[in-house]
Amino acid sequence: MSILSPSPARVVLLCGPSGSGKSLVSARSGLPVLRLDDFYKEGDDPTLPLVAGSSDIDWDHPDSWDADVAVTAIVELCRTGRTDVPVYDISLSARTGTEAVDVGRTPLFIAEGIFAAEVITRCQELGVLADALCLSRGPMRTFRRRFLRDLREGRKSVPFLLRRGWRLMRLERSIVARQTGLGAYACDKDEALGRLAAAAVGRRPAAAPTPTT
Numbered sequence: 001m002s003i004l005s006p007s008p009a010r011v012v013l014l015c016g017p018s019g020s021g022k023s024l025v026s027a028r029s030g031l032p033v034l035r036l037d038d039f040y041k042e043g044d045d046p047t048l049p050l051v052a053g054s055s056d057i058d059w060d061h062p063d064s065w066d067a068d069v070a071v072t073a074i075v076e077l078c079r080t081g082r083t084d085v086p087v088y089d090i091s092l093s094a095r096t097g098t099e100a101v102d103v104g105r106t107p108l109f110i111a112e113g114i115f116a117a118e119v120i121t122r123c124q125e126l127g128v129l130a131d132a133l134c135l136s137r138g139p140m141r142t143f144r145r146r147f148l149r150d151l152r153e154g155r156k157s158v159p160f161l162l163r164r165g166w167r168l169m170r171l172e173r174s175i176v177a178r179q180t181g182l183g184a185y186a187c188d189k190d191e192a193l194g195r196l197a198a199a200a201v202g203r204r205p206a207a208a209p210t211p212t213t
Contacts, residue, residue: 019146036113
């Protein structure tokens with residue numbers, strides 16, 4: 001007996017700078033969500049990149065994240081409706097267990113995270129991509145939202161959060177440019193919700209830019 005669902009699902013990859021509102025949009029969409037932050041490498045991984053000129057781990061660099069495992073989970077969700085994923089504690093920089101993600105027979109789910117754009121081409125080639133969106137609300141608003149969220153959740157020490165926050169605020173426009181260059185469609189939360197609603201009922205969204213190499 002085949003384990004494939006009658007109508008395999010497709011994924012919307014939702015990226016954007018840290019603090020841009022990805023989790024909020026995902027929750028408001030009503031669609032099942034795969035948290036791509038759970039695929040971070042652990043803090044003792046020797047391959048973790050460092051911020052230039054610093055001893056801080058660069059958690060905003062794609063090399064701090066396991067793209068291969070994330071793509072495997074996305075494809076398994078699309079084809080079977082279920083997969084097991086790590087549970088990652090950002091404050092500990094460690095995986096603390098695993099959990100099952102089950103999207104059932106939904107035709108669409110969201111995979112959201114700051115590195116979602118890194119796997120656009122692979123998901124497209126594998127035939128599971130429905131859309132790819134990049135959220136941006138402006139460097140200062142993103143800085144404020146990100147800092148308050150990270151402080152409230154105790155993600156890292158306050159000095160680390162401030163150093164990271166100022167660095168990301170200066171880099172926000174280049175982050176958005178990179179993600180759109182990889183094929184994500186830049187939009188605000190309202191347009192993102194509109195495209196998600198269209199994709200959920202099978203309407204084809206406006207074409208995103210062709211990924212650059």
